[in-house]
Amino acid sequence: MLVLWPNCQLCGCDLPPDSGEALICSMECTYCRSCNAATLHDVCPNCGGNLESRPIRPKLEYRPGEGLAHNPAGTQRKMTRYSAEEIIGLSARLSGIAPKDR
Numbered sequence: 074m075l076v077l078w079p080n081c082q083l084c085g086c087d088l089p090p091d092s093g094e095a096l097i098c099s100m101e102c103t104y105c106r107s108c109n110a111a112t113l114h115d116v117c118p119n120c121g122g123n124l125e126s127r128p129i130r131p132k133l134e135y136r137p138g139e140g141l142a143h144n145p146a147g148t149q150r151k152m153t154r155y156s157a158e159e160i161i162g163l164s165a166r167l168s169g170i171a172p173k174d175r
């Protein structure tokens with residue numbers, strides 16, 4: 074199951090489970106749209122993968138055992154361990170390469 078991490082790993086802003094601002098890579102590294110537009114340019118600074126909109130998790134139990142109450146969001150706040158220089162460098166190297174070719 075996808076872990077919905079609570080914050081952007083770059084600026085630290087909150088990204089709750091219903092946020093339309095959350096982006097993720099395939100490893101669940103999580104960022105906000107502002108950081109993507111300003112800095113990341115669809116390159117995850119941790120793994121080099123592309124970033125896509127994170128789906129919301131429904132608040133209600135539309136099916137037995139489903140929904141946010143049964144499958145709560147992650148609570149551990151994480152930040153990328155890479156420096157601004159390293160992040161910009163990887164983004165510059167990979168942003169022009171289509172995700173399928175990375």
Ligand SMILES: [Zn+2]
Nearest residue numbers: 081084105108
């Ligand atoms: Zn951010």
Ligand SMILES: [Zn+2]
Nearest residue numbers: 098102117120
């Ligand atoms: Zn990643």
